[in-house]
Amino acid sequence: MATPMKDVVISEKAPTTLLLQKHADFIAAYGTKKDDYEYCMTEYLRMSGIYWGLTALSLMGKLDKVDKQEVLDFVKKCQHENGGFAASLGHDPHLLYTLSAIQILSLYDAVDCINSDKVVEYIKGLQQEDGSFVGDKWGEVDSKFSFCAVATLILLGKLDAIDVEKTAEFVLSCMNFDGGFGSRPDSESHSGQIYCCVGFLAITGRLHHVNVDMLGWWLCERQLPSGGLNGRPEKLPDVCYSWWVLSSLKIIGRLHWIDKDKLVQFILACQDDETGGFADRPGDMVDPFHTLFGLAGLSLLGDNSVKLVNPVFCMPQETIDKLNIRVHLLTL
Amino acid sequence: MHGRVKVRTVAEQAEAKKKEKEKKLQAYNAALEKIFEKRNNQILDEEGLKLSLEVLLANPDFYTLWNFRKDIFFSLKESRPTEELQKLYEEELHFIESCLRVNPKSYGTWDHRTFVMNNIPQADWKRELFLCNKFLEYDERNFHCWDYRRFVVKNSTNITIQDEFDFTTDKISSNFSNYSSWHYRSKLLPLLQPDPEQPAGVKEEALLKEFEIVQNAIFTDPDDQSAWFYHKWLLGRGEIKLDLLHVVIIRKSKRVVVNVTKPIHLVDTPYKIQLEVNGNTITDKWQNPFDTNLHSPVWIMLLPDGIMSTDDTMEISVKLLNDSETISSCLLTMKSSMKQASYHSTTVKPAAIFSSELTAAKSAILEQELQSIQELLELETENKWAILTVVQLMKSLDSIRYATEIKNNLEKLQSIDPKRERYYNDFGSKIVIENQIKTMDPLESMLQLNNLSLTAAYHMEYLLILQDLDVSHNHITNVKNFAYLQCLEVLNLDDNQLDNVDGLEFLPSIVSISLRRNFLANLEVLRPLQRCKTLVMLCLDGNPLFASSGMPHMFVCLSSIQMSIIPKNFP
Numbered sequence: 065m066a067t068p069m070k071d072v073v074i075s076e077k078a079p080t081t082l083l084l085q086k087h088a089d090f091i092a093a094y095g096t097k098k099d100d101y102e103y104c105m106t107e108y109l110r111m112s113g114i115y116w117g118l119t120a121l122s123l124m125g126k127l128d129k130v131d132k133q134e135v136l137d138f139v140k141k142c143q144h145e146n147g148g149f150a151a152s153l154g155h156d157p158h159l160l161y162t163l164s165a166i167q168i169l170s171l172y173d174a175v176d177c178i179n180s181d182k183v184v185e186y187i188k189g190l191q192q193e194d195g196s197f198v199g200d201k202w203g204e205v206d207s208k209f210s211f212c213a214v215a216t217l218i219l220l221g222k223l224d225a226i227d228v229e230k231t232a233e234f235v236l237s238c239m240n241f242d243g244g245f246g247s248r249p250d251s252e253s254h255s256g257q258i259y260c261c262v263g264f265l266a267i268t269g270r271l272h273h274v275n276v277d278m279l280g281w282w283l284c285e286r287q288l289p290s291g292g293l294n295g296r297p298e299k300l301p302d303v304c305y306s307w308w309v310l311s312s313l314k315i316i317g318r319l320h321w322i323d324k325d326k327l328v329q330f331i332l333a334c335q336d337d338e339t340g341g342f343a344d345r346p347g348d349m350v351d352p353f354h355t356l357f358g359l360a361g362l363s364l365l366g367d368n369s370v371k372l373v374n375p376v377f378c379m380p381q382e383t384i385d386k387l388n389i390r391v392h393l394l395t396l
Numbered sequence: 397m398h399g400r401v402k403v404r405t406v407a408e409q410a411e412a413k414k415k416e417k418e419k420k421l422q423a424y425n426a427a428l429e430k431i432f433e434k435r436n437n438q439i440l441d442e443e444g445l446k447l448s449l450e451v452l453l454a455n456p457d458f459y460t461l462w463n464f465r466k467d468i469f470f471s472l473k474e475s476r477p478t479e480e481l482q483k484l485y486e487e488e489l490h491f492i493e494s495c496l497r498v499n500p501k502s503y504g505t506w507d508h509r510t511f512v513m514n515n516i517p518q519a520d521w522k523r524e525l526f527l528c529n530k531f532l533e534y535d536e537r538n539f540h541c542w543d544y545r546r547f548v549v550k551n552s553t554n555i556t557i558q559d560e561f562d563f564t565t566d567k568i569s570s571n572f573s574n575y576s577s578w579h580y581r582s583k584l585l586p587l588l589q590p591d592p593e594q595p596a597g598v599k600e601e602a603l604l605k606e607f608e609i610v611q612n613a614i615f616t617d618p619d620d621q622s623a624w625f626y627h628k629w630l631l632g633r634g635e636i637k638l639d640l641l642h643v644v645i646i647r648k649s650k651r652v653v654v655n656v657t658k659p660i661h662l663v664d665t666p667y668k669i670q671l672e673v674n675g676n677t678i679t680d681k682w683q684n685p686f687d688t689n690l691h692s693p694v695w696i697m698l699l700p701d702g703i704m705s706t707d708d709t710m711e712i713s714v715k716l717l718n719d720s721e722t723i724s725s726c727l728l729t730m731k732s733s734m735k736q737a738s739y740h741s742t743t744v745k746p747a748a749i750f751s752s753e754l755t756a757a758k759s760a761i762l763e764q765e766l767q768s769i770q771e772l773l774e775l776e777t778e779n780k781w782a783i784l785t786v787v788q789l790m791k792s793l794d795s796i797r798y799a800t801e802i803k804n805n806l807e808k809l810q811s812i813d814p815k816r817e818r819y820y821n822d823f824g825s826k827i828v829i830e831n832q833i834k835t836m837d838p839l840e841s842m843l844q845l846n847n848l849s850l851t852a853a854y855h856m857e858y859l860l861i862l863q864d865l866d867v868s869h870n871h872i873t874n875v876k877n878f879a880y881l882q883c884l885e886v887l888n889l890d891d892n893q894l895d896n897v898d899g900l901e902f903l904p905s906i907v908s909i910s911l912r913r914n915f916l917a918n919l920e921v922l923r924p925l926q927r928c929k930t931l932v933m934l935c936l937d938g939n940p941l942f943a944s945s946g947m948p949h950m951f952v953c954l955s956s957i958q959m960s961i962i963p964k965n966f967p
């Protein structure tokens with residue numbers, strides 16, 4: 065009846081050093097293969113894809129590898145008349161891609177090139193009576209949309225456009241018996257959701273609501289013998305979940321509760337030394353999503369060859385500083 | 397993006413695969429082109445439903461296409477009779493099920509199913525519950541399906557909380573290691589057996605039954621964390637009632653400092669602290685020690701000029717209010733000869749706050765749990781979950797009586813679970829500091845926390861009346877929360893692991909800081925101390941900054957320096 069522990073074994077041949085040049089090449093080349101099957105199949109998340117790629121490049125100090133004007137033109141064209149952004153041309157606007165679009169513009173310090181008042185109106189229009197946010201007009205509710213809303217607004221300097229207290233009440237109603245957060249009231253905790261909710265509370269100055277030692281314990285128990293972190297109990301380790309757990313721990317001031325060296329070893333082993341890029345687990349296919357979270361994770365773990373990352377926004381700290389955004393994190 | 401193993405293929409195979417993908421892509425793109433053309437022309441008909449089938453089956457996260465289908469359904473609603481609509485929606489449910497079989501974890505697919513169920517003329521909720529059962533059999537941890545299940549239960553009129561509770565019982569008895577089921581139980585139990593007075597908000601009989609089930613689980617599979625997390629929840633967590641804990645008036649720094657039992661904010665909240673000095677209400681702004689816009693358990697009022705300079709005796713009244721209702725109040729008298737005057741609550745004790753982390757209403761339950769977990773430990777001597785639970789229980793029962801056992805257990809945990817060594821260290825530090833606070837005289841102005849292997853400085857907010865604190869010979873890495881120590885004059889931090897002093901700049905009365913043998917690497921990290929106007933003694937020897945930053949030789953020899961020298965030497 066017992067479930068055997070799910071984990072991976074890291075082979076001796078796995079990479080143990082950071083292959084920065086290869087990752088920069090991988091990301092830079094990714095956007096040029098527009099007829100590629102995989103590329104076409106991910107069009108529905110293109111805006112986020114661009115944010116992942118550009119942030120990865122930015123953390124490596126290689127943002128100039130991509131044609132800025134081409135990116136800005138694309139982002140501008142994806143803004144819908146209602147103010148929201150779609151993942152790609154012809155697709156529908158959604159809060160997820162609205163945040164990605166504003167993150168991209170922030171990386172380039174180019175928020176001025178779009179109509180940000182319309183964005184604020186769009187976001188306000190998605191808030192419900194109970195303080196929650198829907199992702200688009202069709203009405204899916206999720207606490208991660210609450211994060212998208214406040215993160216986008218603070219990047220635009222317009223956090224006061226919504227009733228923050230009411231918004232926070234909904235997010236807090238998603239808190240669970242383990243100190244974590246789910247997507248809606250009664251939903252199970254997982255670390256992606258925890259990152260969103262803890263990030264939300266950091267942005268809105270409400271981290272005192274977190275049961276810090278309980279949540280910190282649950283989060284540090286995500287670390288498996290391989291060094292990697294999983295997203296929920298009894299699940300496999302994954303580079304993206306490693307980032308979500310890590311950034312949440314950083315926000316609540318408990319990053320030291322995991323074994324950093326073991327996690328660095330795991331993240332490095334997820335690199336593909338032929339193609340560049342990071343995969344979810346050692347030996348799997350790489351993608352820009354896990355490449356960003358691999359690099360961001362290493363940055364939080366103190367790797368100086370990558371720029372310092374902000375744990376709440378998953379963007380370079382220098383970008384957040386330039387925007388004059390001060391988010392208080394907890395310390396122990 | 398997840399779980400796709402990289403496979404090596406020979407060139408020939410790769411070529412064939414590439415061709416096949418190209419062909420697939422052509423068909424995919426052709427379908428998309430037609431769909432977008434229709435959509436742009438606002439042609440919302442059944443053909444649109446057919447066209448998007450294949451694309452969504454291959455790519456269920458393509459949210460715009462689900463939106464397209466929703467638009468079509470709304471448009472058909474205008475023109476079709478109910479029976480026809482019913483049939484179309486039922487076909488849609490079948491289609492969604494096929495998509496879920498390909499990808500059971502697509503947010504868009506599950507959300508579209510809720511759309512269909514919200515709009516279908518005659519909803520069959522029983523069938524939906526059956527579908528959930530099926531998908532949970534296939535993957536008992538699929539949280540999308542659990543969420544959909546809760547949506548179904550909410551809408552169906554004949555599924556009771558008890559039914560759902562029984563369902564989790566079944567799931568757990570077939571596999572204890574089912575975190576999702578334990579989670580769901582934590583939501584159902586307080587609805588089914590409510591008692592707000594009890595831990596976890598659950599009636600005692602029900603609670604005892606749950607303990608039995610958990611015992612069964614942890615004795616069967618003691619390494620399974622699900623049951624242990626649930627066990628921790630059953631033990632409960634006490635609510636801390638808001639109250640005044642300490643109030644101090646400090647002559648030197650001209651301030652009134654108020655410590656309440658939990659973090660509050662005083663702007664745009666119902667809470668207020670009302671301060672009167674000699675009958676005059678002081679309406680200036682309260683600030684927290686960090687001068688941020690955040691909640692805090694400590695609030696400071698800088699008294700306006702003139703008030704402190706009088707030689708007369710001062711009468712000070714402090715009231716903590718919720719709306720206009722007084723929660724608690726106190727009166728203090730400060731004679732002209734006094735450096736500071738303080739009040740401490742005789743009703744609220746820090747001990748009660750510390751034990752609120754786990755509070756079963758009856759310690760009998762805790763005793764009983766401690767006994768059975770210790771029995772388990774006799775069989776499973778190295779089980780970290782059991783050892784940690786024993787520590788938690790001992791902490792709640794009597795952390796002073798069990799101090800040695802707690803310490804030994806935490807040391808054992810560090811050796812069997814080294815990845816979380818720092819967690820156990822910090823937990824130990826917390827208990828040690830709590831025990832010190834519990835046993836000290838609340839009006840004592842001196843405390844020695846030296847040589848206690850502390851890695852973290854917990855609970856500084858409860859020590860705000862200290863004037864002299866010795867934390868030397870520990871492993872402290874940051875002193876941010878020392879900012880709460882508003883009366884502190886002498887601080888010994890020798891032999892710790894500090895690489896910065898952030899937090900100390902907020903100490904208004906500090907006179908002497910000793911930081912010998914820490915990890916301070918350059919003068920820049922000391923810059924915050926420039927704000928400490930009262931500091932006269934700063935001991936820095938034994939820090940790497942003397943080795944590396946090329947400071948004047950005489951500086952190195954000094955064991956203590958006048959703070960006034962430092963700014964001139966700043967780069």
Ligand SMILES: [Zn+2]
Nearest residue numbers: 302304305344
């Ligand atoms: Zn992943």
